[in-house]
Amino acid sequence: MTGINDFRPRPDRFAAGDAVAVGNIVDSCGVCRMCRAGQENFCSEFPTLTYGGTDRHDGSTTLGAYSREYVVRDRFAYPLPVGLDAASAAPLLCAGITVWEPLRALGVTAGTRVAVAGLGGLGHLAVRFAAALGAETTVISRSRSKAADAARLGAHELLVSAEETEMAAARDRFDVVIDTIAAPHDVAPYLGLVALDGTLSLLGHLGPVALQTTDLLVGRKKLSSAGSGGRPGTASMLEFCADHGIAADVEVLPSAQVNEALDRLERGDVRYRFALDMSDLA
Amino acid sequence: MTGINDFRPRPDRFAAGDAVAVGNIVDSCGVCRMCRAGQENFCSEFPTLTYGGTDRHDGSTTLGAYSREYVVRDRFAYPLPVGLDAASAAPLLCAGITVWEPLRALGVTAGTRVAVAGLGGLGHLAVRFAAALGAETTVISRSRSKAADAARLGAHELLVSAEETEMAAARDRFDVVIDTIAAPHDVAPYLGLVALDGTLSLLGHLGPVALQTTDLLVGRKKLSSAGSGGRPGTASMLEFCADHGIAADVEVLPSAQVNEALDRLERGDVRYRFALDMSDLA
Numbered sequence: 001m002t003g004i005n006d007f008r009p010r011p012d013r014f015a016a017g018d019a020v021a022v023g024n025i026v027d028s029c030g031v032c033r034m035c036r037a038g039q040e041n042f043c044s045e046f047p048t049l050t051y052g053g054t055d056r057h058d059g060s061t062t063l064g065a066y067s068r069e070y071v072v073r074d075r076f077a078y079p080l081p082v083g084l085d086a087a088s089a090a091p092l093l094c095a096g097i098t099v100w101e102p103l104r105a106l107g108v109t110a111g112t113r114v115a116v117a118g119l120g121g122l123g124h125l126a127v128r129f130a131a132a133l134g135a136e137t138t139v140i141s142r143s144r145s146k147a148a149d150a151a152r153l154g155a156h157e158l159l160v161s162a163e164e165t166e167m168a169a170a171r172d173r174f175d176v177v178i179d180t181i182a183a184p185h186d187v188a189p190y191l192g193l194v195a196l197d198g199t200l201s202l203l204g205h206l207g208p209v210a211l212q213t214t215d216l217l218v219g220r221k222k223l224s225s226a227g228s229g230g231r232p233g234t235a236s237m238l239e240f241c242a243d244h245g246i247a248a249d250v251e252v253l254p255s256a257q258v259n260e261a262l263d264r265l266e267r268g269d270v271r272y273r274f275a276l277d278m279s280d281l282a
Numbered sequence: 283m284t285g286i287n288d289f290r291p292r293p294d295r296f297a298a299g300d301a302v303a304v305g306n307i308v309d310s311c312g313v314c315r316m317c318r319a320g321q322e323n324f325c326s327e328f329p330t331l332t333y334g335g336t337d338r339h340d341g342s343t344t345l346g347a348y349s350r351e352y353v354v355r356d357r358f359a360y361p362l363p364v365g366l367d368a369a370s371a372a373p374l375l376c377a378g379i380t381v382w383e384p385l386r387a388l389g390v391t392a393g394t395r396v397a398v399a400g401l402g403g404l405g406h407l408a409v410r411f412a413a414a415l416g417a418e419t420t421v422i423s424r425s426r427s428k429a430a431d432a433a434r435l436g437a438h439e440l441l442v443s444a445e446e447t448e449m450a451a452a453r454d455r456f457d458v459v460i461d462t463i464a465a466p467h468d469v470a471p472y473l474g475l476v477a478l479d480g481t482l483s484l485l486g487h488l489g490p491v492a493l494q495t496t497d498l499l500v501g502r503k504k505l506s507s508a509g510s511g512g513r514p515g516t517a518s519m520l521e522f523c524a525d526h527g528i529a530a531d532v533e534v535l536p537s538a539q540v541n542e543a544l545d546r547l548e549r550g551d552v553r554y555r556f557a558l559d560m561s562d563l564a
Contacts, residue, residue: 034501039502171326195315196324202495202498206495208492208494208495210490212491213488213489214507217507217508220384220506220507221506221507222481223498223504224498224504225502225503226502227500
C-alpha cells in the first residue's frame with residue numbers, strides 16, 4: 001500500500017498558462033471513507049465523470065475533454081510534468097491509472113513476477129509500468145505475433161495462452177496477473193498462473209464472473225479488480241512517468257476525424273490509443 | 283507472509299511415548315512448487331488425506347484417525363505442545379489450520395479489522411485466533427442469539443447480517459472477512475463489508491461462486507479461499523495455541539457413538555466440534 005497515497009495538493013500549485021492533465025473524474029463527495037483515503041474513484045456517492053457524468057452542483061451532464069475550454073475544480077487537475085507530451089500522456093489519465101493503482105497496491109516492485117494478459121491500451125501501459133518498477137514482466141497473448149512489441153515495451157517473455165503446455169508449465173508462477181482482456185472470458189486459466197498468495201486483477205472486462213472456490217483455494221489465490229484512480233495515485237503515476245520517460249503509444253487524429261477513430265476502435269485497429277487533437281475546433 | 287513458513291523439522295524430535303498430533307494430510311509429493319513452499323496442502327499431485335485418501339506407496343485407502351494405532355510419516359506428525367488437551371486440540375488440525383493460515387497470510391495483526399461470518403467449527407476458532415492476534419474482531423451472524431458466545435470467544439462486536447442498516451453502516455469496514463458459512467450463499471453482501479484493498483476469504487462453502495466484477499472493483503477488493511494447511515503453518519499454529527491457551531470447544535463422545543455424532547452434526551447440534559475417543563476400541 002506504499003506510495004499511492006503520499007500526495008498532498010498545494011493550493012498555489014497552478015499559475016495561468018500551466019499545462020495540466022485532467023482525468024476521467026472531476027469531482028467527488030470528498031467526505032466518504034474512500035474519498036478520505038484518497039480513492040475518489042470509489043466515492044460512495046459515485047465520482048463525477050468528466051464526460052457523461054452529472055455535475056454535483058447544477059445537475060448538468062458533464063462534457064469535459066470534447067471541447068477546447070472547460071472549467072474544472074483544481075483538486076482534479078494535475079500539473080503535467082515537464083517532458084510529458086500532452087497527447088501521449090492523455091491515456092495515462094484513464095488506461096494508465098487503471099493499471100498503475102493495482103500494480104502499486106499489490107506491492108509490485110523489483111523482482112515481483114508480473115504477467116499482463118492482453119496487449120491493448122491498458123496492457124501496453126501495464127507492461128511499461130511493471131518493467132519500470134523492476135518486475136520480471138511477462139506478456140500473455142493468444143499468439144506469438146506480439147512478441148516483438150512485448151519486448152519493445154519492456155517485457156522479458158511472452159506466454160502464448162493458446163499453448164496448453166506453455167500454460168501448464170507456467171502454473172503457480174506469477175505473483176500478480178493483470179488481466180486486461182476486454183472480451184468476456186473464463187478466469188480459471190489465469191488463476192492457474194497465479195502463485196501462492198498472489199492476485200489476479202481483472203481490469204479489462206466488467207460484468208459477471210463465474211468461478212469455482214477451488215480455483216482460489218489451491219494456492220490461497222486472490223481475485224481482484226480496480227478501475228480508474230484517486231488523486232494521490234494519479235499524481236504519483238504522472239511523476240513516475242516523467243521520471244521514467246513513460247507514456248502511451250498514441251495515434252493523434254484531428255477531432256474532426258472522431259468517427260474514423262470510433263470505427264477503427266471497433267475493429268481493434270489502433271496501437272494502442274487514439275488521442276484527439278482539439279485545436280481544430282473553432 | 284510472515285510466520286507461516288518458519289518451521290524446520292528436526293529428525294530427532296520424537297521419542298517413544300511422545301504425544302503427537304496428526305492432521306488431515308499424511309503425505310505429499312514433497313518436490314512441487316507448493317510442497318517446497320511448505321504448502322503440502324496444495325501439492326500439485328494432491329496431498330494424501332489421512333482418511334479416505336490413497337496411500338502414495340501401496341495405493342490402499344487411508345484409514346487414519348478412526349483406529350487406535352496407525353503408521354504415519356514423521357514429517358506429518360507434530361509434537362503436541364504441553365498444555366494442549368488432545369481432544370480439544372484435535373479440531374485445530376483441520377478447522378483450526380484452515381482459518382489460521384489465511385489469517386496469517388493476510389497479515390492479521392494487532393489492530394487489523396477482522397470479521398468472521400458464521401460461528402461454527404471454523405468460525406469459533408477464527409474468532410479466538412483473530413482476537414489473540416490482537417485484531418479488532420467482529421462476528422457476523424444471522425441473529426443476535428450468538429452475542430454472548432461471540433463475546434466469550436473474544437469478539438468485540440456482533441454484526442447481524444439480517445439487519446440491513448447494520449450491514450450498510452459496516453460497508454468498507456473490515457480488512458479481512460473470514461467467511462465460514464457452510465451453505466451456498468451470495469458473496470456480494472460480504473464483499474461489501476471489505477475495506478479498501480481488503481480480502482474476503484471463503485472457507486466454509488466449496489463450489490461455484492458468482493459475482494460481478496464491480497463488487498471487487500469498487501474498493502479494489504479481493505476474493506480468496508484457503509483450506510487445510512502446510513507443515514510449517516500447522517506447527518506454528520500449535521505453538522501459538524499452546525502460548526495463548528487456545529483450543530476448540532469440543533464435546534467428547536466414545537467412538538461407539540459415532541452415529542449419534544453424525545446425526546447431530548447433520549442437525550447442526552454441536553458447539554462446536556465432536557471429538558471421538560478411540561479408547562473404547564478393542
